[in-house]
Amino acid sequence: MKYLKQFGIILLITFAGEILRFLLPLPIPASIYGLILMFVLLCTKVIRLEDIREAAEFLIAIMPVMFIPAAAGLIDSWSQVRPIVIQMFITMIAVTFIVMAVTGKTAMFIIGRDRRNRS
Amino acid sequence: MNELFAASATAGVVISLIAYWIGMMLKNKFKSGILNPLLIAIILVIVFLLLTGIEYQTYNASAKYLSWLLTPATVSLAIPLYQQLERLKQNIKAILISILIGCLTSMLSIYLFSLVFRFSHELYVSFLPKSITTAIGMSISEEMGGIVSITVASIIITGICGNMIGEAVCKLLKITDPVAMGLAIGTSSHAIGTAKAMELSETAGAMSSLSIAVSGMITVVLMNFFVTLL
Numbered sequence: 001m002k003y004l005k006q007f008g009i010i011l012l013i014t015f016a017g018e019i020l021r022f023l024l025p026l027p028i029p030a031s032i033y034g035l036i037l038m039f040v041l042l043c044t045k046v047i048r049l050e051d052i053r054e055a056a057e058f059l060i061a062i063m064p065v066m067f068i069p070a071a072a073g074l075i076d077s078w079s080q081v082r083p084i085v086i087q088m089f090i091t092m093i094a095v096t097f098i099v100m101a102v103t104g105k106t107a108m109f110i111i112g113r114d115r116r117n118r119s
Numbered sequence: 120m121n122e123l124f125a126a127s128a129t130a131g132v133v134i135s136l137i138a139y140w141i142g143m144m145l146k147n148k149f150k151s152g153i154l155n156p157l158l159i160a161i162i163l164v165i166v167f168l169l170l171t172g173i174e175y176q177t178y179n180a181s182a183k184y185l186s187w188l189l190t191p192a193t194v195s196l197a198i199p200l201y202q203q204l205e206r207l208k209q210n211i212k213a214i215l216i217s218i219l220i221g222c223l224t225s226m227l228s229i230y231l232f233s234l235v236f237r238f239s240h241e242l243y244v245s246f247l248p249k250s251i252t253t254a255i256g257m258s259i260s261e262e263m264g265g266i267v268s269i270t271v272a273s274i275i276i277t278g279i280c281g282n283m284i285g286e287a288v289c290k291l292l293k294i295t296d297p298v299a300m301g302l303a304i305g306t307s308s309h310a311i312g313t314a315k316a317m318e319l320s321e322t323a324g325a326m327s328s329l330s331i332a333v334s335g336m337i338t339v340v341l342m343n344f345f346v347t348l349l
Contacts, residue, residue, distance in 0.1 A: 028335070029258065032252075035332055052195070065136060067157060069178075069182035074161075074165070075169075077268035080269055081272055091246065092280060095228045096277050097307075103220065104288075111210060
């Protein structure tokens with residue numbers, strides 16, 4: 001029963017996210033509404049951590065396999081991708097590296113400065 | 120084979136899980152960062168479909184149940200976030216500023232690469248949301264006149280790339296603070312990268328999931344400006 005209850009609560013919040021998605025005219029997916037809603041409910045102690053913990057941890061742990069079906073869908077867009085595939089790969093890999101480096105370095109800089117200011 | 124897959128409600132899931140399991144075994148055996156289990160699984164599934172002649176739609180008819188779990192799993196990411204509430208409050212300025220700068224960098228770099236490679240306006244718009252999560256990226260691409268399947272492809276390539284290089288890049292550039300690691304990985308490579316950040320540390324995972332939500336929303340706002348550039 002414990003797992004059923006936990007999974008049930010997570011699905012309930014997911015559904016609430018879908019309702020928000022349906023009502024609000026923004027290009028924000030249900031999962032992000034759900035994530036914010038769940039976070040608020042945890043912070044306000046409406047939902048306690050132990051109400052959802054094991055089921056949520058299970059879902060997070062198996063998350064990588066959930067991307068396999070969508071990624072295999074590359075087969076279907078192959079005809080559109082083929083003519084630009086090399087340029088596309090270079091762009092994706094380079095930009096991912098640049099963004100990672102800039103974001104990480106910026107964060108390191110601000111965190112370091114704040115820490116020095118505090119001490 | 121095609122008929123068996125069409126009749127089965129689990130075949131696609133089973134094939135995906137076996138592919139991932141093989142990926143895990145290879146990774147454990149050779150302990151190499153290039154052997155990313157997710158990447159191996161994706162390649163194995165694609166090769167399997169090509170060899171057997173099973174259509175993607177037929178595979179996805181049952182494999183879609185795995186994708187279905189993605190929404191409740193994303194909602195569950197609120198838990199690591201909540202557990203790191205103190206860290207979140209402490210670093211709120213660093214978090215917001217670096218994600219904003221990360222999003223700007225992403226779109227500006229896409230703009231520059233599009234100039235260099237002479238991508239059409241349509242392709243440029245399709246690539247702009249490549250660093251954010253598939254669900255937001257798809258809808259914004261569609262809204263702004265991009266090609267959705269190309270957006271999905273670019274998001275997935277980005278995610279796998281971030282998942283593979285994340286740990287090495289952080290080491291190389293001395294991004295040692297777990298908060299900064301999470302922000303770097305999540306802002307550059309959304310949920311697929313976050314799966315990696317989760318493995319690195321709980322804090323990195325939490326910050327990475329936070330980046331997905333924040334960078335998704337920032338990108339949606341910035342898109343309106345960036346589509347007018349090219």
